[in-house]
Amino acid sequence: MTTLNPGIALANDTESNDPVLTPIADHAERLAAAEAGVAALAATRNDRWYPRFHIASDGGWINDPNGLCHYNGRWHVFYQLHPYGTQWGPMHWGHVSSPDMVHWRREPIAFAPSLEQERHGVFSGSAVIGDDGRPRIYYTGHRWANGKDNTGGDWQVQMLAEPDDDELTSFTKLGMIIDCPTDEVDHHFRDPKVWKTAGTWYMTFGVSSKDKRGQMWLYTSPDMVHWTFDRVLFEHPDPDVFMLECPDFFPITDANGNEKWVIGFSAMGAKPRGFMNRNLNNAGYMIGTWKPGESFKPETEFRLWDWGHNFYAPQSFATDGRQIMYGWMSPFVSPISMEEDGWCGNLTLPREITLGADGDLHTAPVKEVEGLRLSTVELGSMHVEPNQDVTILDDAQSTEIEMTIDLNATNAERAGLRVHATPDDHGTTIVYDAQTGRVVIDRQNVAHGDRGYRAAPLSEEELANGTLTLRVFIDRGCVEVYVNGGRQAMSSYSFSGEGPRAVQLIAESGAMQVSGLTVHELDSIGL
Structure with missing residues (x-):
């Protein structure tokens, strides 16, 4: 020994x-x-923020x-x-x-x-x-x-x-x-x-x-x-x-x-x-x-x-x-x-x-998570003009979004989603940041709790591919983001304000081209 x-x-x-x-x-x-x-x-x-499909x-x-x-x-x-x-x-x-x-x-x-x-x-x-x-x-x-x-x-x-x-x-x-x-x-x-x-x-x-x-x-x-x-x-x-x-x-x-x-x-x-x-x-x-x-x-x-x-x-x-x-x-x-x-x-x-x-x-x-899906809506391709917000869900508290961004046809500095967007103008953004080449969760405008941002890297291969896939899970008080099939993952709390919690497509200082967008309503896990 x-x-x-x-x-x-x-x-x-x-x-x-x-x-x-x-x-x-x-x-x-x-x-x-x-x-x-x-x-x-x-x-x-x-x-108000108690999870529907996360264990607590x-x-x-x-x-x-x-x-x-x-x-x-x-x-x-x-x-x-x-x-x-x-x-x-x-x-x-x-x-x-x-x-x-x-x-x-x-x-x-x-x-x-x-x-x-x-x-x-x-x-x-x-x-x-x-x-x-x-x-x-x-x-x-x-x-x-x-x-x-x-x-x-x-x-x-x-x-x-x-x-x-x-x-x-x-x-x-x-x-x-x-x-x-x-x-x-x-x-x-x-x-x-x-x-x-x-x-x-x-x-x-x-x-x-x-x-x-x-x-x-x-x-x-x-x-x-x-x-x-x-x-x-x-x-x-x-x-x-x-x-x-x-x-x-x-x-x-x-x-x-x-x-x-x-x-x-x-x-x-x-x-x-x-x-x-x-x-x-x-x-x-x-x-x-x-x-x-x-x-x-x-x-x-x-x-x-x-x-x-x-x-x-x-x-x-x-x-x-x-x-x-x-x-x-x-x-x-x-x-x-x-x-x-x-x-x-x-x-x-x-x-x-x-x-x-x-x-x-x-x-x-895991594959089993797909069993939570209650309904699915295919929104297909969408173009978002510079500095435009497009609401795709009026109130999302138990939702999965599959999104593909065509980076070659996108010139926005930041392009992606705003989640937990409430009438008081608070929300959390999940975006591709072209200046850093990273996927960012930004909570600078979150209604409650800790703020700050986190940024997950993309490899040179991923950037050269010209396509970014995001799989975003939105629960009442948190989000999980999976980048390019799980090459990277991100988990953050997001404590919304009062009222309905919308999901919006956003493009900052440039346009975004979404080549595929699917929305799944998710069931409770029973807890």
Whole structure:
């Protein structure tokens, strides 16, 4: 076994140790209290921006997607939940499930803090199907080191739970399986991802080393219960990055059968640079190679999963030959307007990750999302004169738009859409910016909340092609934009003003030629 620091292996050789279970509260009572907390917030919830086709809690704050899996004929999505308020607080796990990734139902809250090692929060983790065909849930138990708040740092460990039923509505906690070597770690030690390769189970999670460097550590296990430190899988080359949150690691194959490995993480501490890293923290990936017994070898630079204002902590899982990912639309920049409404935060649509012929990852909504379409109107080609606004929908709160812009016949400086356009002249623009060669979400005129703009790049090949396709999903309080079939993605909140929320075609300082325009009315996912 090769390690960068043999002392880490010595401190964490738990192969012969059984899980440590130390209850401090009745889990059923904690779950019942959490359900009551969510219900109290939901009873007075304001739905002005509450999503129709994005996953959100009935009430309370949510963040990272967790425990994604397909089991016993149902898709399961868990998520970080604070059931007693609309700001971040002691973490629980909420849960929804679906037979088709279209129609969803709420399930009982899955986890509440009830063990000593998770006294202050059941933090993020993942699900994996074992050799026996049954799921296992791995997550991080969180405690404040000083017992009360973050001023003394964190004490975080890895935990294991197993389901009691095939509907995954109840779980038995097995307890702590990996303790934190506090002399090797600067507090952060969390978010396990588990998989199997060549007959061995592997776990990686994010760590801030004692030198405050963002790392991912690798452990191995023969039985999914007893784990041994293997090595540092990856250390971020940027010394400003002190932690790699919500890590992901998976193989992917292109159309020609060439396999690569993808390492994903949310880089805490990276400085803004041009259009890059504009959010508080930024989630992205690197493509490279990995073999058991080695560290990950990157072959690309760090690339963003999503260029919008509000995307963080994505998690993916492999099923039926697909790699499917959800992200959290993170609202960390104040003011967070929906905090006033009894709920806060939602997830993105499910996206399939593919490795394109260009050697990069593409993310587009899974095919199942088309099942949300209630009606379709083909508007065909349209010409928009300079500085003209053309209303195509009077009130769009649950809509998908497929739009193709002929760049060769467009000379506007900015050309595209204005969404959530209300009678008070507020709205959010989604446009191609000819001066930067990028697709922009611009919230400078949004009615509520954070403003600013984000800009996704187009490659030289895409610009030379002369055709730009946009697939835009408009929910009550957010938008998702997929560029050229998922070459880039953008997720942003957009909090509209009062009144109907129109969608307009816009062309600024020049004309726009739209060669194809289709509008789909979307159904609610049932939540």
